[in-house]
Amino acid sequence: MKSTIIGVSGGSGSGKSVFIRDLQKKFNKEQVCFISQDNYYKPRELQKEDRNGIKNFDLPTSIDLEKFASDLNDLQQGKTVILEEYTFNNPLASAKQIVLEPAPVIVAEGLFLFYYKPVWDLLDLSVFIHASDSQRLSRRIIRDQMERNYPLKDVLYRYEHHVYPAYKAYIEPYFDRVDVVINNMSSYTAGLSLLCGYLNQSIIENKECI
Secondary structure, eight states: OOOEEEEEEOOTTSSHHHHHHHHHTTOOTTTEEEEEGGGGBOOGGGSOBOTTSOBOOSSGGGBOHHHHHHHHHHHHTTOOEEEEOOOTTOTTOOOOEEEEOOOSEEEEEOTTTTTSHHHHTTOSEEEEEEOOHHHHHHHHHHHHHHTSOOOHHHHHHHIIIIIHHHIIIIIGGGTTTSSEEEEOSSOOHHHHHHHHHHHHHHHHHHHHTO
């Protein structure tokens, strides 16, 4: 049996992480395996710098996409994957070991999920979480200030010079190519219900093939 792979992407601040957390509440680990590109960021010293010497974490090269694709393929083939949690360069945080077990359905999430063709080719369903430019910016400000304690000036600089250009170049072009677009202007409830239905059906079908 090969697992069904569902890819969820969208711009930074679109609400992907919250959407995935709500989706996780609906299923157990024996039903769905969740894998995030966030845990595949390369070390800070390997990140490219912009012309002002600021590290740019919003490029496809900032993530080990080859390793991510390899682990995703292993999970689909029924193999267990072990990796370390990415702590967003927080020196006070200790990385936890993450053990991903294969399941009938795999949900993969990340900024550059669709951009990297070896991953795109593995997807049985592609889902784009959409929000307006202003909403993504405001959510990014709230997240980076509240959760990561970044100064507002730094957040705005990164959004203008890193986040937004990356969205236009590597993420938005797939808006018209994905299977499902879930609008997250105010609520994604309807989209969440739709995807839950698809997951439930895929779990049933894959179990019948065992």
